[in-house]
Amino acid sequence: MSHGADTTVPRLVDHLFRQNAGFLIARLTGIFGGSYIDDAEDVVQEVMIRALKTWPFSGVPENPSAWMVRVAKNCALDLIRRHQVFRHKQDTLIATVEAWHESDTADAPRFSHEVRDEQLRMIFMSCHPEISPEGRLALTLKVVGGFSTGEIARAFLSSEATVAQRIVRAKKKIRGLTLPFAMPVADQVAGRLDSVLQVLYLIFNEGHSAHEGKNHIRAEFCQDAIRLVNLLTRHPLTAVPEVHALAAYFYFQAARLPARCDARGVPVILARQDRRLWDQEMMQRGVLAMARSARGVHLSAYHLKAEIASCHTLAETAAATDWPRILHLYDLLLAQSGDAVVALNRVVALAETIGPRAALEELDRWSAEPRFETYLPYFSVRAELHARLGETEASRRAYRRALALAMSEPVSDYFREQLEAVTARDR
Amino acid sequence: MAHYMILLEENPGNMPPDLSPEDIQSIVAKYQAWRDGLASQGRLQDSNKLKDEGGRLMVKQGGTTQVTDGPYSESKEVIAGYFVIEAANYDEAVALCQNCPHLDYGRIMVRAVDMVTCP
Numbered sequence: 001m002s003h004g005a006d007t008t009v010p011r012l013v014d015h016l017f018r019q020n021a022g023f024l025i026a027r028l029t030g031i032f033g034g035s036y037i038d039d040a041e042d043v044v045q046e047v048m049i050r051a052l053k054t055w056p057f058s059g060v061p062e063n064p065s066a067w068m069v070r071v072a073k074n075c076a077l078d079l080i081r082r083h084q085v086f087r088h089k090q091d092t093l094i095a096t097v098e099a100w101h102e103s104d105t106a107d108a109p110r111f112s113h114e115v116r117d118e119q120l121r122m123i124f125m126s127c128h129p130e131i132s133p134e135g136r137l138a139l140t141l142k143v144v145g146g147f148s149t150g151e152i153a154r155a156f157l158s159s160e161a162t163v164a165q166r167i168v169r170a171k172k173k174i175r176g177l178t179l180p181f182a183m184p185v186a187d188q189v190a191g192r193l194d195s196v197l198q199v200l201y202l203i204f205n206e207g208h209s210a211h212e213g214k215n216h217i218r219a220e221f222c223q224d225a226i227r228l229v230n231l232l233t234r235h236p237l238t239a240v241p242e243v244h245a246l247a248a249y250f251y252f253q254a255a256r257l258p259a260r261c262d263a264r265g266v267p268v269i270l271a272r273q274d275r276r277l278w279d280q281e282m283m284q285r286g287v288l289a290m291a292r293s294a295r296g297v298h299l300s301a302y303h304l305k306a307e308i309a310s311c312h313t314l315a316e317t318a319a320a321t322d323w324p325r326i327l328h329l330y331d332l333l334l335a336q337s338g339d340a341v342v343a344l345n346r347v348v349a350l351a352e353t354i355g356p357r358a359a360l361e362e363l364d365r366w367s368a369e370p371r372f373e374t375y376l377p378y379f380s381v382r383a384e385l386h387a388r389l390g391e392t393e394a395s396r397r398a399y400r401r402a403l404a405l406a407m408s409e410p411v412s413d414y415f416r417e418q419l420e421a422v423t424a425r426d427r
Numbered sequence: 428m429a430h431y432m433i434l435l436e437e438n439p440g441n442m443p444p445d446l447s448p449e450d451i452q453s454i455v456a457k458y459q460a461w462r463d464g465l466a467s468q469g470r471l472q473d474s475n476k477l478k479d480e481g482g483r484l485m486v487k488q489g490g491t492t493q494v495t496d497g498p499y500s501e502s503k504e505v506i507a508g509y510f511v512i513e514a515a516n517y518d519e520a521v522a523l524c525q526n527c528p529h530l531d532y533g534r535i536m537v538r539a540v541d542m543v544t545c546p
Contacts, residue, residue: 012452012455012456012459015449015452016452017448017449017451017452017455018447018448018449018452020448021448048446048448048451049446049451051451051455052439052442052446052451052454052455053438053439053476053479053507054476055455055458055459056435056439056455056458056459056462056476056508056528056529057435057474057475057476057507057508057509057510058474058475058476059459059462059474060455060459146447146448146449147447147449148445148446148447148448148449148450149445150445150447151447151449220449
């Protein structure tokens with residue numbers, strides 16, 4: 001980008017297209033009805049392609065989002081006139097589209113409430129408990145996040161065909177059950193919200209996953225999960241303590257993102273991270289969200305996870321980490337969920353408080369967990385514990401397993417270095 | 428300075444259909460950066476996209492003029508749009524187009540505008 005360029009030239013805000021895709025799909029689905037997400041997506045794809053065909057020559061328009069709204073309206077009108085299924089309510093639909101003011105865009109502050117509510121309706125529909133968990137995740141990323149099938153597939157290390165299939169099934173479910181494009185009614189909010197929070201949690205963790213190295217789509221997943229949880233914290237119906245707790249968890253985890261990889265993209269373990277790189281603003285938001293979550297009587301898993309994340313993120317130094325508190329929180333979390341991955345994290349806290357021997361004994365109790373056979377963090381923790389106990393051979397074995405499971409070059413590098421370090425110690 | 432017509436063959440919108448919004452934005456941003464570069468050097472005179480439909484082809488045959496719809500939209504050689512830039516000579520015009528992102532998608536034709544001035 002040339003400096004000295006005329007500063008009045010409109011700039012493309014980061015993620016403008018993705019943001020507009022999510023906004024337009026929600027708006028159009030609201031107009032066409034939940035059974036016609038495909039049509040909404042077709043219109044939006046057409047809008048994006050027209051921008052791609054036109055803007056290289058015309059330059060980016062003064063107000064890109066308003067341009068997209070104008071094109072979306074025209075394409076929507078064409079589709080309504082053409083489409084047989086809309087015939088009986090054609091006039092109403094046309095009137096609705098025509099009433100859509102061009103200044104009512106994805107980024108217009110004046111309409112932020114409406115935009116938020118539309119996005120929330122879309123989230124609640126795509127996270128409906130009747131849809132399979134994988135389907136919810138893929139559909140939400142696609143129609144709310146504005147990610148492509150290919151991007152979702154790459155992030156989840158699955159094939160594009162698989163992701164596409166999940167999305168097709170999810171949409172079929174929405175049509176089959178005529179799931180409403182609406183917020184849940186008051187007495188159903190709690191149950192429906194569970195499913196939404198699960199999806200956001202998965203989106204965030206996929207982006208955050210420590211063992212996959214750098215990948216720009218993953219970082220965007222984190223940002224998007226934060227954006228979506230904030231839609232929930234701002235709506236009176238969904239601004240419940242649990243939602244604030246999840247937001248706090250996201251902020252505390254995201255605060256550490258800048259220090260999680262070195263310049264080569266190789267992961268840096270928590271204890272060795274340069275804490276000066278941690279994002280202070282994210283930490284402050286985390287503290288604020290945690291304060292807001294401290295209401296009511298229900299201590300949710302997200303409360304516990306947020307507090308654990310805060311123990312790590314707010315510690316001045318690695319040595320100052322309050323491991324006994326973290327262990328206690330993992331005790332509570334494990335009692336709640338009985339989940340093997342929670343147990344694995346608890347093992348790390350055990351090693352720090354009681355010692356590697358006790359930790360390894362606890363880890364052995366979970367070694368039959370089928371998921372662990374291909375779970376890199378399991379072998380990484382095991383290798384580290386054996387190494388600390390001077391059990392070099394066992395450590396090397398576990399590092400080799402971890403190495404075999406590493407999905408990216410920087411992560412492989414990390415484990416190769418660990419393996420060499422353990423081997424060198426033995427000589 | 429002379430004017431040069433920069434003709435871009437093949438529209439970037441005819442790219443693989445599975446482009447994500449993020450992909451599309453990054454392509455648009457590349458063109459925008461190139462455009463900004465020309466504009467900030469005071470080189471950009473004009474630019475327009477041509478309509479997608481193939482236009483009309485007129486041929487005179489045996490005293491009558493045949494007008495047909497241009498088949499161009501199917502063809503790779505269709506001109507998607509043009510830029511008019513200022514440059515001292517061909518070398519400079521070509522140099523200004525060296526970093527045009529369009530070269531990743533299609534051909535660029537550079538033609539000097541023959542500006543005839545009345546004596």
